[in-house]
Amino acid sequence: MSTFYNIQSTIHLAFKSSQILQPLTVNHKYCAEFGQKPTAEEAKEEQNLLSSIAWPGPLVQGLPVEFSSDPANSYFVIQGPEEQHIGGQLVVDVHVQNFLDLPKKHGGDFLIARLHSPELGAGVSGKVYDHQDGNYTVLFPLLWAGKVWVEITMVHPSEAVVVLKRLQEEDPYRVFFKSLFRSGAISETTFCNLCLPLNQPLCNYTDLETGEPWYCYKPKRLGCDTRVTHYKEDIKQKLITEYEEQFFQGGINLKCPIHASERRSVTVLPAGEEQTPVKNHHAAFGYYYNNSWRPLNAMDMHHFKDSAAITRCLKGKIVHMLGDSTVRQWFEYLTAFVPNLERFDLYSSKNKGPFLAVDSKNNIMVSYRSHGPPLNYNTVFTSDLRYVSNELDRIEGGPNIVVLVSVGPHFNSFPVEVYIRRLRYIRRALVRLLNREPATLVMIRTINMRKLNPGNSLSNSDWFSVQQNAVLRAMFQGLNIQILDAWEMTLAHHLPHDIHPPPAIIENMIDLILSCICGVEKT
Known part of the structure; x- marks a missing residue:
């Protein structure tokens, strides 16, 4: 296991410059060996859960930033008439383009959506569907009468999501934890985490009832039973390259609005007598009205x-x-x-x-x-x-x-x-x-x-x-x-x-x- 860890470290350091405060580099698959082994049914459930949240993304990576998703060049279009009815469903199409004003050909952008009436203190979230070709559909339930405004936000372009996925897989332990050990006048601090490489003695604080793992490096002079406090030390710096930093720019492509090509609102009328309410495909948990x-x-x-x-x-x-x-x-x-x-x-x-x-x-x-x-x-x-x-x-x-x-x-x-x-x-x-x-x-x-x-x-x-x-x-x-x-x-x-x-x-x-x-x- 130590040899495997050393090989991992060598490969990792070949691609990433060394940083201050890097006591360990551990792949989470290696860490999966720590803790209780799930049952066959639980392991199958885990695979199904991971498959259900799989996120699409660009097939080609490393292209110039100009080819990445640009919220300022992207736009949305409201479908249907300017007047619609309570109980219906508002459909909005979102078209994502890059910084060259060209349509994107793949999905994976992280979008959020809200329908709101500021003067009524009303708002509801929208359900975003990714067609994986640069186009998205957002569905909103129409729940109150009045003028409603559409708000679409790009939280991350698909190129940024690729970076976040890489960090999950390659650098999951980028937040550093420490513990203070003390006995009399002697005190020491060591690094701690869900798992640590086996290249030096460890203190095992795995919970006896659940099997949840937690480890600290063993202090040089004190025993494992002298642990007093737990705290977050820091977050590893320089996690991404200068190229990748371009996909996380405030005001440019990080939680930025997408604008309407034409109208941004519709007027919602009371439900008609013969109107059959549309099923709530959005499955919204709730909404605000009068700020309640x-x-x-x-x-x-x-x-x-x-x-x-x-x-x-x-x-x-x-x-x-x-x-x-x-x-x-x-x-x-x-x-x-x-x-x-x-x-x-x-x-x-x-x-x-x-x-x-x-x-x-x-x-x-x-x-x-x-x-x-x-x-x-x-x-x-x-x-x-x-x-x-x-x-x-x-x-x-x-x-x-x-x-x-x-x-x-x-x-x-x-x-x-x-x-x-x-x-x-x-x-x-x-x-x-x-x-x-x-x-x-x-x-x-x-x-x-x-x-x-x-x-x-x-x-x-x-x-x-x-x-x-x-x-x-x-x-x-x-x-x-x-x-x-x-x-x-x-x-x-x-x-x-x-x-x-x-x-x-x-x-x-x-x-x-x-x-x-x-x-x-x-x-």
Whole structure:
């Protein structure tokens, strides 16, 4: 294995100049040997999932940047009449061209779409279909009356996606983690990750219950049992060549708008008496109207405008929040908005937890705990590193128990296989939880859109998130859980994208969660 690693390193260094802070170079297929081996059924599922998210791209690579997709030269065309009806479907054709103003002949561009009416506080996301010939079709459900505007954005040209795919395959461990080891006056720090090359002694911190792997280089003077903290050290610099950098230029080809060739809007009229509503091929999770989220599934939505209403909803409930900082936002919203929820941080880190809030009068308890590594936080005590699946096994469950989970953004820089493995363990634990207490309410959150720049795109692009979201939806399909589609709730909203969505979006998420908890009657 050491010889294999040395060969890998030699090949890698031949093509990439050496950089500061490069303690390891490991291919993720090599790392797949670490951790529990999936069953034959799970291995087949993984292959099907990977096939389902396969992304098309250019057959010829390395062409001058002028041949790459240019959002400024691309355009969209709205199909159908200038007046359409609620219940119908708006069809928009997108034609992608290069910097030479020539049509592209292949697909693979990462596009997102939104239909909105600013004066109504209304918006819904669109479904993009790639014809793999430089042309795309976007479908929008028509859900409200008024003038609606089409917004198409190129997040990445297909040439940039090729680079992101290469980073996934060749440099998945480009985010560096470290741990502090301390005993008395002696302290040392070493690099850590999901797997490390076997060219020096390792400390094995593989979780005994799930088999999730985690390793650190063994300190020179201290034992493996002296590990105190975990933290993100840095992100490897100079990940791509100067040629590849041309595909990640803000204001040019990174999250840039595509313009209409003619009209950008249509007028939506009330549904006609004889009109048969078009089936929602878009399968939208919901939409905004009057800046309030309206789900399109069978559930009834209620908006909790005062703390008393939230207290009545949560009375007698225990709410467990497990995961990353985006679910922590829910904890912070509730404890700030509901004065009766007394927060106990118990010397916890300000942003990382674990946190607890209690309303003893109304028998309410809300807790937050971050998920286990990989975790891109500054400093976390190793004693606070808990895997979500293990925490789920410690929850009794029942009709008064609510479990909210968010696991995703910290896996952006890793291969999708790593994320699949983590979700597999969580799914197993949820099946056990729901088998012993079927009345437990469980809600899992997708990853939302974020602000992108040339730097963070290489490790935290929305393209990584859209793949992970597709995997999450597929893996939890059929289970008695709720999916909160944070992706759509940020895409459909007019506010700028942010990994930590602004309060207006968080408020709508909380209203959705509380509506699921309380089963309120339709108003």
